[in-house]
Amino acid sequence: MEISIPPEPERYALESQVRECFGRCAYTHKTHEKMAERGARRQRIMKWCQIVLSALTAGGAIGVVFDRNSVVFPYATAVLSISLLIINSYVKDLDPGKDAQLHREAASDIWNIREAYLSLLTDIRDPGCPTVQLRQRRDDLQALLHKIYRSAPHTDGKAYGQAQDALQHREDLTFSDAEIDAFLPGPLKRKAAGTC
Template identity: 45%
Template sequence: MAAPSLVSQTLTSALDSQLREMYGRAAYTHKTHQKMADNYVARYKRIKIAEIVLSAATASSLLIAIFGDKPIGTIIGAILSAILLGFTLYFKEASLGEQGQLHTEVGAKLWGAREALLSLLVDLQDGRSMDEVRRERDRLNAALEDIYKAAPRTNAKAYAAAQKALKDSEELFFTDEELNKMLPKQLSTKQKQL
């Protein structure tokens, strides 16, 4: 029969592994929703700029038609006006701003859950009772399930951007030097080393 401390270490290790997996999934999903929101905002801005340019071009061509007394201005104005109408209808149906906001809200909820999981991992290492950690894990798991159920769908492009941001750009992490610059001096690791 295994020694009680060995069983306890195995159980702690299994719980730690599960919490780390939950943290990783929450971090990836959080970043993916951030990237989806960024994509919607970028598309929104591009369409708005296109609408402004098309409006200016349409107005200019119609002014040329009025003052230049040439039918080409009217033809160009009509074509540009039709394109502008297409952009406006697409923009109305796509609801890019609303979609971006939904992803931002989901990302904010996931950020909270991710940070709670990180705190739980720290608590586990600091000796918090496994029963307390399990209860909190179960509560967080239920909260994450509710967030995932209500979340809008993401796409492969946003996931790839999230993967790049987390793996290559390390957007989720700070170096000790960066943290030392952000934190008050009394919390600096340089100060603690003295």
């Protein structure tokens, strides 16, 4: 029978706080990923709309040149040109591609902090790591995270909801031992080592 030694109250409190920080980082990272996906999708749609409207406008202009008696080509070309102008004016002030890139960069930076919090949680369980050192690492991570948050673009509730669904229901952040074993060479697999 395995005897469980209760953690020191000081370490337990530190671990609890770091767990909270890790959870917040996981959600923020995933939310920025969802914002990046939406920005990239919005950019693709806008670019395709511009291409299609440009092609139709050019086709209408060619139709006007070759069929001067048609009433449809001039009006259709005018409507298409105005539609293209509206989309181009809208896209001029918005840059969904740039926004997506900023969210990708923020997610990447936050991912690194999230992984550092995970390593810190592992080290907290090691009785050989001094609590003072663990607290210093926590404080350093908090300072780094603050710098990232200050320059990161804002997210919205929709992206947070998508992140929540991905983390809670689709388990985007977790792997089973079998999934991890599939990536590792034989000697590093848990099933091969018999510890699973």
